[in-house]
Amino acid sequence: MRNVTAEQAAALLRSKDRILILTHLNPDGDTLGSGFALLHALQHLGKTARVVCGDKIPPKYDYMRRGIQGEAGFQEAFVVAVDIADTKLLGARLEAAYGERVDLCIDHHLSNTKYADALFLEECAATCELIYRVITAMGVEITPVIADCIYTGLSTDTGCFRYSNVTPETLELAADMLRSGANFDDINRVMFETKTRTYLKLEALVLDSLELLFGGRCALVTITQEMFRQSGSNETECDGIASLPRKIEGVSVGLTLREREDGSFKVSVRTYAPYDASAICAKMGGGGHARAAGCEIEADALKTGKDRLLDAVGTELETR
Amino acid sequence: MRNVTAEQAAALLRSKDRILILTHLNPDGDTLGSGFALLHALQHLGKTARVVCGDKIPPKYDYMRRGIQGEAGFQEAFVVAVDIADTKLLGARLEAAYGERVDLCIDHHLSNTKYADALFLEECAATCELIYRVITAMGVEITPVIADCIYTGLSTDTGCFRYSNVTPETLELAADMLRSGANFDDINRVMFETKTRTYLKLEALVLDSLELLFGGRCALVTITQEMFRQSGSNETECDGIASLPRKIEGVSVGLTLREREDGSFKVSVRTYAPYDASAICAKMGGGGHARAAGCEIEADALKTGKDRLLDAVGTELETR
Numbered sequence: 001m002r003n004v005t006a007e008q009a010a011a012l013l014r015s016k017d018r019i020l021i022l023t024h025l026n027p028d029g030d031t032l033g034s035g036f037a038l039l040h041a042l043q044h045l046g047k048t049a050r051v052v053c054g055d056k057i058p059p060k061y062d063y064m065r066r067g068i069q070g071e072a073g074f075q076e077a078f079v080v081a082v083d084i085a086d087t088k089l090l091g092a093r094l095e096a097a098y099g100e101r102v103d104l105c106i107d108h109h110l111s112n113t114k115y116a117d118a119l120f121l122e123e124c125a126a127t128c129e130l131i132y133r134v135i136t137a138m139g140v141e142i143t144p145v146i147a148d149c150i151y152t153g154l155s156t157d158t159g160c161f162r163y164s165n166v167t168p169e170t171l172e173l174a175a176d177m178l179r180s181g182a183n184f185d186d187i188n189r190v191m192f193e194t195k196t197r198t199y200l201k202l203e204a205l206v207l208d209s210l211e212l213l214f215g216g217r218c219a220l221v222t223i224t225q226e227m228f229r230q231s232g233s234n235e236t237e238c239d240g241i242a243s244l245p246r247k248i249e250g251v252s253v254g255l256t257l258r259e260r261e262d263g264s265f266k267v268s269v270r271t272y273a274p275y276d277a278s279a280i281c282a283k284m285g286g287g288g289h290a291r292a293a294g295c296e297i298e299a300d301a302l303k304t305g306k307d308r309l310l311d312a313v314g315t316e317l318e319t320r
Numbered sequence: 321m322r323n324v325t326a327e328q329a330a331a332l333l334r335s336k337d338r339i340l341i342l343t344h345l346n347p348d349g350d351t352l353g354s355g356f357a358l359l360h361a362l363q364h365l366g367k368t369a370r371v372v373c374g375d376k377i378p379p380k381y382d383y384m385r386r387g388i389q390g391e392a393g394f395q396e397a398f399v400v401a402v403d404i405a406d407t408k409l410l411g412a413r414l415e416a417a418y419g420e421r422v423d424l425c426i427d428h429h430l431s432n433t434k435y436a437d438a439l440f441l442e443e444c445a446a447t448c449e450l451i452y453r454v455i456t457a458m459g460v461e462i463t464p465v466i467a468d469c470i471y472t473g474l475s476t477d478t479g480c481f482r483y484s485n486v487t488p489e490t491l492e493l494a495a496d497m498l499r500s501g502a503n504f505d506d507i508n509r510v511m512f513e514t515k516t517r518t519y520l521k522l523e524a525l526v527l528d529s530l531e532l533l534f535g536g537r538c539a540l541v542t543i544t545q546e547m548f549r550q551s552g553s554n555e556t557e558c559d560g561i562a563s564l565p566r567k568i569e570g571v572s573v574g575l576t577l578r579e580r581e582d583g584s585f586k587v588s589v590r591t592y593a594p595y596d597a598s599a600i601c602a603k604m605g606g607g608g609h610a611r612a613a614g615c616e617i618e619a620d621a622l623k624t625g626k627d628r629l630l631d632a633v634g635t636e637l638e639t640r
Binding site: 159160161162163164166167168169171172174175176178179184185188189192193194195196197200204207243246247248249272273 | 479480481482483484486487488489491492494495496498499504505508509512513514515516517520524527563566567568569592593
C-alpha cells in the first residue's frame with residue numbers, strides 16, 4: 001500500500017481505462033455521489049467506467065445517473081473503491097470478487113484498513129471533497145450533474161451542513177457546486193425534507209420504544225421487523241432515523257438498534273462531543289467516525305450484545 | 321423614505337449614539353442575530369445601544385448576549401429596525417412608541433412597507449447577510465460572538481442551508497463566520513437538533529390532526545391550546561413545526577394553524593416552487609416570502625377564515 005495525493009490519483013486514473021468503481025453496502029449520498037461524480041468525469045475523458053454496489057441503489061439517487069452511457073461487454077481493468085474504509089463494507093459477493101484487488105481507494109475515514117494498492121485518504125467531512133480534488137486534477141470541468149453528485153455527498157454526510165465535521169472548505173465547495181449548477185434545493189428536499197406517511201407512522205412506533213438510560217444521557221430506540229410490517233415502511237426509508245435518539249434534550253449518546261430480516265441487529269451510534277462513537281463501536285467490532293459509528297449484534301446474542309453495548313457506552317460516559 | 325447602501329447605513333450609524341435596535345415579534349434567529357450582531361459592533365465603536373423585542377426573547381438565544389455592557393439610564397437618540405417588514409410586527413407597545421420614528425431599517429423582505437426614514441433593503445436569504453456588510457463597512461472586526469449572531473441568522477432563515485433561498489454568497493459568508501470562530505455546531509444543535517420530550521409529544525398530537533387536501537397536494541395541521549396542555553409543551557417550542565406538513569411526500573403547500581391563548585390563530589404557510597406562499601397570505605391580509613409566509617385568523621371567524629384560506633390555496637394550486 002502506498003499513500004497518494006489527489007494529483008497522483010488523478011494521473012493514475014488518466015492512465016487507465018475500463019474502470020470499475022465500488023461503493024459501500026447500505027449506500028448513502030457520499031459513496032454514491034463520489035462514485036457517480038467520478039464515473040461522469042471518466043466518461044468526459046472518453047473512458048468506460050461502471051459504478052457497482054452490493055446493495056440495491058435506492059431510486060431517489062436516480063438523478064446521479066443522467067447522461068451515463070451504457071457499456072455493453074464492460075470488463076474492468078482497474079478497480080477503484082470510494083468512501084469504503086474496509087473491504088467488509090463491499091458485501092460478501094463484491095468482497096470475494098474484488099476485496100484483494102482494489103487498485104485505488106479514495107476515502108475520508110481515518111479507520112481505513114489500507115487494503116488498496118494506492119490510497120488517497122484525508123480527513124474531511126465527505127469523500128466527495130476528495131473526489132472533487134481528483135476530478136479537477138484530471139482537468140475535467142464540473143458539469144451540473146457532477147455538481148449534483150458532489151453536493152449530495154457534502155450535504156448528506158454533514159446533516160445538511162449542521163454537524164461538527166463541517167469546515168469552511170466544505171461550505172466553500174458547496175458554494176462552488178451551486179455556481180456549477182447543483183440542483184441543491186431539490187436534492188435537499190429529497191434527502192432531508194420529504195417523509196412518506198409510512199415513515200411518519202414508523203417514527204411514531206420507534207419513539208414509543210424509546211429508553212432513556214444513564215440518567216437521560218443516553219437514549220436507545222429499537223426498530224423491529226414487526227414495526228416495518230405495522231407501518232408499511234421499510235429499511236430504505238430509515239436513513240435519518242439513527243439521528244433521532246440524540247435529538248432528545250439532554251442526550252449525548254443516541255443508539256438505534258435496527259433488526260434485519262435474519263434477526264441480527266445493525267447498531268448506529270451517534271454522539272455529541274466529547275463522546276466518541278467510534279470508541280464505543282470498536283469494542284463491538286465495528287467502527288466509524290467520532291460522532292457517528294456503527295456495529296452489529298448477532299441474531300442469537302441480542303441480550304448479551306445489548307449488555308456489551310451499554311457497558312461500552314457507560315465506560316465512554318464515565319471516562320471522558 | 322430614502323434607500324441607502326450598506327456604506328451609507330454604516331456612515332449613518334457611525335455618526336450616531338444611544339442607538340435602539342428593534343426586533344420583531346415572535347423573535348427568530350435572524351432578527352435577534354441581526355440585532356445583537358449590530359449591538360456588539362456598536363459597542364466596539366464605543367457607543368451605547370440596546371436591543372428590544374415586543375415578545376420575551378427565548379433563553380436559547382442567551383449566547384448572543386455574552387459581553388454586552390449594561391447601559392443604565394439609556395435614552396435612545398436613534399432608532400434602527402432589523403428584519404422588520406412592517407411596523408405591525410413590532411407589537412402594539414413598541415409600534416405605538418416607535419412605529420413612526422424609525423430612523424433606519426435593515427431588511428431582506430421585498431414586502432417591506434418602507435416605514436423608515438432610511439432603508440437598506442436587498443433580497444437575500446437572511447437580514448444577517450446585510451448586517452454583515454454594514455458591520456464591515458463600519459470597520460468593525462467580526463469577533464466570535466458577532467460570528468455566532470450572524471451565523472445564527474444565516475442558518476435559521478435557510479433551514480440550515482437547505483432551502484431554495486440559499487445562494488453561493490450565503491454559504492461563503494457562513495464559511496467566513498466559521499473562520500471567525502462561530503460556534504456553529506452548538507448553535508445548530510440548539511436550533512435544529514434538540515427536541516424536548518414535551519415537544520415530541522406535541523408533534524405526535526399535531527400529526528394526528530393532519531388533513532390532506534386537494535388530492536394530497538396540501539397538508540393542514542392544527543395546534544390547539546389543548547394540545548399544549550396535554551403535551552406540556554408551549555409556543556416557544558414550536559419554531560420548527562410550521563415546516564412539518566410540507567415534509568409529507570407529495571405535498572406542495574403546507575399549512576399550520578396555531579391557536580393563541582385569545583382563541584385567534586396564527587397561520588403559517590410553507591410551499592414548494594412554483595407555489596407562492598406570500599400570494600396565499602396576501603389574500604388573508606398577511607405576507608412574507610415566496611416559500612414561507614404568514615397571516616392571521618380571528619378568534620370569532622375560524623370557520624370562515626379557514627374557508628378563505630383554503631380558497632386562496634386552491635386558486636394558487638390551480639393557476640400556477
